[in-house]
Amino acid sequence: MENLLRALELCVFPKHCLLCGANENYICHACEGGIRYVLTYSCVICKGPCFDGFIHTNCTSAQTPNRFLAAFEYKGVIKEALISAKYKKKIFDLYGLLVDLACEYFESIGLEIGADAIIVPIPSGKRKYKKRTFNHALIIANLFAKKYGVKVVPALIKLKDTPSQSLLNRKERKRNVKGVFAAVPRFAQEIKGKDIVVIDDIVTTGATMLSACKELRKLGKNAPRYVYGISLAYDSLNRK
Ligand SMILES: [Zn+2]
Ligand SMILES: [Zn+2]
Known part of the structure; x- marks a missing residue:
C-alpha cells in the first residue's frame, strides 16, 4: 500500500x-x-586535528565558537546538489533532504540542540541577495529550526558586499570578511545565556563563520552561552 x-x-x-x-x-x-561525510575534523583555529569538531580548549577565547561542524565533503553528489540548489530555481526541497541527512549525521556524533537554542543564519550581501532573491543560509536555518523546534533569530547583518570567498586564498579570505558582519544590538537580550547555532551552506577556511561568531560573542556579558558553527558541506579541496 x-x-x-x-x-x-x-x-x-x-x-x-x-x-x-x-x-x-x-x-x-x-x-x-555516493555522499561522502566529513569523518575527521580539524580545529578551526589552529587547524590541528580535533575530536568531532570540538575546538581545542587552548584555542577557544571569548570570541570563538565552541564547536564547528560540517556534514558532507563538498564534492561529487553534494557539490552538484548544492550548486543546483543555489543557482537553479524551485529546488529548495533539496535543502530539506540535505538537512535531514545532515542532522542524522550530527546526531550520530552527539550533537544535541536544546529547546532554548536559537539559530542564526549567515546573512548574504544586498547585491548577492538581489541577484539570487534568496539567502540560502536562511533557508537552511529555517529547516534546522523546524527540525529542532527552535527559533531563527536574524541577529547578524552584513555591512558590505564582498567578493565571493571561493575566489580568494586563505589570507585574502580572512581580510575579506573582517568587519563585514555586525550583530544587531536589539537581539542582545534574546541571545543572552542561549546556545547559538550559526548556519551556513558551505565552509572552506572557516573565516566567514569565525567572523560571524565573533560578532555574536561580542553582544554583551554572558551572551551567548555556547556557540556552534554549522554548515552542510566542508570544502577541503578549495582551502588555499
Ligand atoms: Zn586548536
Ligand atoms: Zn540519482
Missing part, C-alpha cells in the same frame, strides 16, 4: 534526481550512496 501511494505521488508530483535523472527523489537512492 505504501509503495502504491509512493508510486502515485511520483506520478502526480514527479521528482527527478538532480544528478542522474532517475524518477525517484531530488537525490535518488543510488546517488545518496
